[in-house]
Amino acid sequence: MDRRPLLGRGERGFGLVGILLVLAAVALLAIFPQFVRKPYVLHMGVVLFLAIIQGQAWNVIGGYAGQYSVGHAAYFGIGAYTTMMLLELYKIPPWWGIWAAIANAMILSLLIGSITFRLRGPYFVLASISVAEIIRLAALHFKGFTRGAEGFLLSEIPPLHLFGTSIEFFTKRPFYYAALGLAAITIAVNWMVQHSKLGYYFQAIREDQDAAHSLGINLAVYKNVALAISAAFTAWAGGFYAMFVKFVDPNTVFGLDISVQIVLICIIGGIGTILGPVIGAMVLVPLSEILRNPKGLVQIGILPADSAFVSFIEARFANAHLLVYGILVVVVILFAPDGVLGVIRNTIARVRRRRAGAAAGEPAAAA
Amino acid sequence: MTVFLQSVLSGVLVGGIYALIGIGLTIIFGVMRVINFAHGELLMLGMYATWIVFTAIGLDPFLSIVIVAPVLFLWGAFLQKVFINRVLNALPQNQILLTIGLGLVMSNSIMLIFTSDYRILTTSYSSSSFTIGELSVSQPLLVAFLITAAITAGLYWFLLKTDTGQAIRATAQDRDAAQLMGINVRAMSVLAFGIGAALAGTAGALISPTYYIFPQVGGTFTLKAFVIVVLGGMGSVVGATLGGVLVGLTESLAAVYVASGLKELVVFVAFLAVLLFKPAGLLGKTRA
Numbered sequence: 001m002d003r004r005p006l007l008g009r010g011e012r013g014f015g016l017v018g019i020l021l022v023l024a025a026v027a028l029l030a031i032f033p034q035f036v037r038k039p040y041v042l043h044m045g046v047v048l049f050l051a052i053i054q055g056q057a058w059n060v061i062g063g064y065a066g067q068y069s070v071g072h073a074a075y076f077g078i079g080a081y082t083t084m085m086l087l088e089l090y091k092i093p094p095w096w097g098i099w100a101a102i103a104n105a106m107i108l109s110l111l112i113g114s115i116t117f118r119l120r121g122p123y124f125v126l127a128s129i130s131v132a133e134i135i136r137l138a139a140l141h142f143k144g145f146t147r148g149a150e151g152f153l154l155s156e157i158p159p160l161h162l163f164g165t166s167i168e169f170f171t172k173r174p175f176y177y178a179a180l181g182l183a184a185i186t187i188a189v190n191w192m193v194q195h196s197k198l199g200y201y202f203q204a205i206r207e208d209q210d211a212a213h214s215l216g217i218n219l220a221v222y223k224n225v226a227l228a229i230s231a232a233f234t235a236w237a238g239g240f241y242a243m244f245v246k247f248v249d250p251n252t253v254f255g256l257d258i259s260v261q262i263v264l265i266c267i268i269g270g271i272g273t274i275l276g277p278v279i280g281a282m283v284l285v286p287l288s289e290i291l292r293n294p295k296g297l298v299q300i301g302i303l304p305a306d307s308a309f310v311s312f313i314e315a316r317f318a319n320a321h322l323l324v325y326g327i328l329v330v331v332v333i334l335f336a337p338d339g340v341l342g343v344i345r346n347t348i349a350r351v352r353r354r355r356a357g358a359a360a361g362e363p364a365a366a367a
Numbered sequence: 368m369t370v371f372l373q374s375v376l377s378g379v380l381v382g383g384i385y386a387l388i389g390i391g392l393t394i395i396f397g398v399m400r401v402i403n404f405a406h407g408e409l410l411m412l413g414m415y416a417t418w419i420v421f422t423a424i425g426l427d428p429f430l431s432i433v434i435v436a437p438v439l440f441l442w443g444a445f446l447q448k449v450f451i452n453r454v455l456n457a458l459p460q461n462q463i464l465l466t467i468g469l470g471l472v473m474s475n476s477i478m479l480i481f482t483s484d485y486r487i488l489t490t491s492y493s494s495s496s497f498t499i500g501e502l503s504v505s506q507p508l509l510v511a512f513l514i515t516a517a518i519t520a521g522l523y524w525f526l527l528k529t530d531t532g533q534a535i536r537a538t539a540q541d542r543d544a545a546q547l548m549g550i551n552v553r554a555m556s557v558l559a560f561g562i563g564a565a566l567a568g569t570a571g572a573l574i575s576p577t578y579y580i581f582p583q584v585g586g587t588f589t590l591k592a593f594v595i596v597v598l599g600g601m602g603s604v605v606g607a608t609l610g611g612v613l614v615g616l617t618e619s620l621a622a623v624y625v626a627s628g629l630k631e632l633v634v635f636v637a638f639l640a641v642l643l644f645k646p647a648g649l650l651g652k653t654r655a
Contacts, residue, residue, distance in 0.1 A: 068460040070467075119642060121459050122402050126593050127642055130635040133590060137635070141628040256586055260467055267464055320478040326471025333465040334453055 026184050033173055040296035042172035046244060048285045049179035050237050053186045055265035055277025057233030060190065062263065063272035064199060065226040066206025067117070071128030072262045074112065074135050075105040075231040077254035079238025081139070084152045084248050093158050098239040105235030106228045113224040120209070129256065136254035151249025154242070175244050182240060186233050191274055193229065202226050206272070234262070261325060268328050270341025279340050284325065291321035369501045374619045376502055382615020383512040384570050386519065388588060389595030389607035389614075391566030397539035397602035398559035401451055401462045405470035406592045407585030409564045413439055413571025414580045415477060418488050421575075428488060428575045429510060435572045436565045443564020444557045451560060452553070470585065478582040486580040493576045511573040518569060519608060522562075526604065535559055539602060587631070594638040600648025609649070 033042060054076070061067050082101035086092040092100075116127040139146045157169040167174050193199050201222045204212040213219050242248045252258070261284075269280025290297060294313040297303045303310055317323070336343045392406050403409075413435050420431045450469060454462045495506045526532035537545040538555040546552045570588075578584065595614050599606020614634055621633035641649065 068463070070463075115639065115643065119646070122463065123597075123642055123646065125460070125463055126402075126597065127639060129590065130594075130638055134632050134635045134639075137629065137632040141626065141632070256590075260471070263464070264468075317479065320475040322471050323475035323479065326468045326473075326475060329464055329468035330450065330472065333457075333461050333468065334450065337457070337461060 022187070026180070029180055030177070033176055038300045039172050040293075040299045042176045044286060044289050044296070046172065046175050046179045047289060048281050049176075049183040050241060050244070051261075051265050051281035051285050052183045052278055053179075053233060053237040053240075054262045055269065055280055056183075056186045056190045056274075057230050057237065058262045059230075059266050059272065059274075059277055060193060060202070060233075061223075061226045061230040063266055063276070064194060064202040064206060065223060066202075067223060067226070068125050068263070069128040069227070069230075070125050070256075070259050070263055071112070071130075071132035072230070072234050073254050073256065073258035074132040075109060075234035076238035076241070076258055076262070077132075077135065077139070077248075077250070078105045078108055079235025080242035080248045080253040081146065081152075081238075082235070083239035084154065084242040087157070087243075088152050088155065091158075093160070094239060094243050095160065098236060101235045101239040102232045105231040105238075109227045109231035110224055113227045114220070117220060117223045117227075129259070132254060132256070132259055136250050139250035139254055146250065149249060149251070151247060151252075152242075154246035157243060169243070179240060179244075182236060186236070187274060187278070189229075189233075194274065198222070198225065203272075257322065261322075264325050264329050266339075268332050268339055270339030273341055276339055276341045279344075283340060284328070287324045288321040291317040291324065370623060371620075373502050374623045375616065376504065377508070378616035378619030379612055380505070380508040380512045380615070381619065382612035383515040383519075384573055384611075385591060385595055385615050386608045386611025387515050387566050387570040387573070388592045389599065389611045390519065390522065390604055391563035391570075392592045393596045393599070393602055393604060393607040394535070394539075394559050394566075395563040396596065397604075398535060399447075399451065399455060399556050401455070402459070402466070402593070403560075403563065404463055404466040404589060405446075405473060405585075406563070406567055407587065407589030408470040408473040409439060409443065409567035409585075410571040410588050411477065411580075411582065411585035412442065412473060413568030414575045414578070414584065415481065415571075416568065417572040417575045418486055418580050421488055428490065428572055429514060432514070432569050432572050436569050439568030440561040440565035442568075444561035446564070447557045447560035452556065455556070470589070474582045474585055481582065483582055488575045488580065490576050505577070507576045511577075514573060515570075518566075522566075523604070531558070591634070594634055597638065598641055598649055603648065606648050613649075 029045070032045070036042070054072075057075075058069070058072055061069055079098075079101040082104050083094050083097040086097035086100060087094055112128070112131050116124055116131065119127050140148055142148075143150075159169070160167040160174075169175070193202075201212070201217050204215070204217055205219060205222060205226075209219060238253060241253070265280040265284060266277050267280070268283055269278065270276030291313060294303075294310045294317075298305050298307065298310060332339060338345075388406065388410060391409075392403055395401060395403050395406075416435045416438055417428050417431045420426045420434055421428060426434070446469060450465060451462075454465050457465075490507070492506045492510075496503045497506065498504070524532075526536055534545070534550045535555050535558065537548065537550055538552050538559075542552055545555075591614060595610035596607055597610075598613060599608070599610030617634050617637060618630040622630040625633055
C-alpha cells in the first residue's frame with residue numbers, strides 16, 4: 001500500500017511549495033477573525049483546530065508507527081483533568097498547568113505502553129480500550145480526588161499578561177488564536193518527526209515489526225517514544241478542550257467516544273500523512289457541529305430563523321451527531337481505505353495518466 | 368457466608384446471560400476471524416425490538432424471543448452479506464473500524480428514532496423475587512438464566528450434531544480446507560453472523576425487564592463480550608460459556624468485596640492480566 005506523504009519525501013519540489021502553502025494558510029486563518037466575527041464561526045474554527053491536533057497526535061502512533069490505539073481518551077482526559085484541577089484547586093493558570101498535563105500524559109503513556117506493546121493486532125486494540133476504560137471507571141469512583149461524575153466546572157481563567165497587554169478569555173477570539181497556534185505547532189512538530197530518523201524507524205515498525213526488529217530497531221523503545229509524543233499532543237488538546245468547554249467529567253473526556261472520534265479523524269482523512277488529519281477534521285467537524293447546533297446556521301444568516309430544517313435537526317440530531325462519523329467510516333473503509341486524501345491522490349494520478357496518455361497517444365493514432 | 372453465597376448466585380445468573388453474548392461473538396470470530404465491535408449494538412437492537420413488541424401488542428419479553436431472535440438473525444445476515452463480507456481479507460484494524468462504524472450507525476439511528484431517553488420495560492415480575500433459605504433469587508433473572516441454559520444446550524447440539532453445525536465448526540477450524548471439502552464457506556459466514564446477532568438480540572430481550580433501555584447501552588456489553596471471549600480463548604464456544612459465568616461471578620464478588628463502583632474496573636484489570644500472561648485464554652488452547 002502506498003502511503004507516501006503528499007508533502008515532502010518522494011515528491012521533491014513540493015516540499016518548499018508545501019511549506020509556503022501551509023504558512024499562507026496559517027496567515028489567512030490568522031487574519032480571518034478580523035473579517036468574520038460571528039462566534040459560531042470562530043467556535044467551529046476552534047473545534048476544527050482541536051480535531052486537527054488530536055488527529056495529528058494519533059497519527060504519530062497509529063499512522064506512522066502503525067499501532068492502532070483506540071484508548072487515546074486516556075491521554076485526552078488526563079490532559080483535561082490535570083489542567084482543570086490545577087486551575088480550580090491551586091489557581092495555577094492553564095498556560096503553566098498544561099505542561100504538567102503533558103508530563104502526566106507522557107508518564108502515563110510509558111506505563112500503558114510498557115504493558116500493551118507486548119500485544120499485537122486486535123489484542124493491542126482491545127488492551128488499549130480497556131486501559132482507557134479502567135481510568136474512566138477509576139475517575140468515576142474515586143470521588144475524593146476527582147469529584148466523580150460531578151466533574152469540574154471552570155470558574156474563571158485569569159487574564160494572561162503578555163508583552164505588556166492583558167488578554168481576557170471571555171470571548172471565542174483568544175481561544176481561536178490559541179487553538180490555531182497550537183495546531184500549527186503540532187503540524188510542524190509532526191512534519192519534523194516524520195522526516196527524521198525517528199519517523200523512518202516508526203514507519204519501519206509499521207511496515208514489518210519483525211523485519212524492523214532484525215535490523216536493530218528496538219521495538220519497545222521506539223513504540224514507547226511514538227506513544228509518548230502522541231500522548232503529549234493529545235493531552236495538549238485535552239487541556240485546551242477543558243479550558244474551552246469549561247467543564248470536564250469522566251464520561252465525556254475519558255469516554256470511548258473520544259477515542260473512536262480521534263481515530264476516525266485520521267481514517268477518514270487518510271492515515272499516516274500530515275494532510276490526512278487536516279482533511280479528516282475539515283470533513284467531520286463542520287458536519288457534526290451543524291448537526292449538534294443547527295441554530296448557528298441561522299446566526300450566520302445561511303438559514304432563516306423559522307427554518308423547519310433547523311427545528312428538525314435540533315429535535316432529532318442533538319445527540320445523534322455521531323451518525324455522520326459512523327456512515328463516513330463505513331463508506332471510507334469499504335470504498336476508500338486510504339481516506340479522502342487517497343481519493344484525491346488517485347484522482348490526480350488518473351488525470352495525469354490520462355493527459356500523458358493523450359499526449360503520447362495522439363501521434364500514435366495519427367501514424 | 369450468606370453474603371458470599373448470595374453474590375455467587377447472582378453472579379452465576381447474570382453470567383449465564385453474559386455467556387450468551389460471548390458465544391455469539393466467539394462464533395463470529397471463529398468463522399470469520401473478524402472481531403465484531405458492534406456486538407453490543409446488536410444486543411441494544413434486541414432490547415428495542417423487545418420493547419416495541421411489548422408496547423405494541425403487550426407480548427411478554429421472554430416470549431418475544433421468538434420474534435426478536437429471527438429478526439436479529441436476518442439483520443446480522445444482512446450486515447455480513449453487505450458489509451463484513453467485503454473486508455474478510457482486509458487488515459484487522461480496518462475490520463475493527465468497519466464494525467465500530469456500523470455500531471455508531473446503529474446506536475445513533477436508534478437515537479434519531481427513539482431519542483436518548485431511558486426506557487423501562489415494566490412487567491408484573493420485573494422486581495419480584497423469592498427466597499431459598501436465606502438467599503433471595505430475582506425471578507426475571509432466574510427465568511432468563513433458565514432460557515439461556517436451554518438455548519446454549521440447543522446451540523451445542525446444533526454445532527456438534529447437525530451437518531450445518533459441523534460445517535460451521537469446520538469453517539472455523541480451517542476455512543480453506545473446509546472449502547475444499549465442499550462446504551459453502553460464504554453461506555457459513557452469513558449463517559454465523561446471523562446466529563451471533565440472534566444470540567446478542569436474545570440476550571437483549573432477556574435482560575430488558577431488568578435493565579434500562581437506551582441507545583448507548585451497547586458499548587459496555589461490547590467490551591464485556593470481548594473480555595468474555597478472550598478469557599475463554601478466541602473462537603472457543605465452551606470457553607465463552609465459562610468466560611461469561613466467570614465475568615458474572617467476578618463482577619458480583621467485586622461489587623461486594625471491593626466496591627460496587629469498581630466491579631467493571633476489576634473485570635478489566637483481570638482482562639489485561641489474562642491478555643498479558645495467558646493470551647490464548649484460560650483454557651489455553653492456542654489456535655493458528
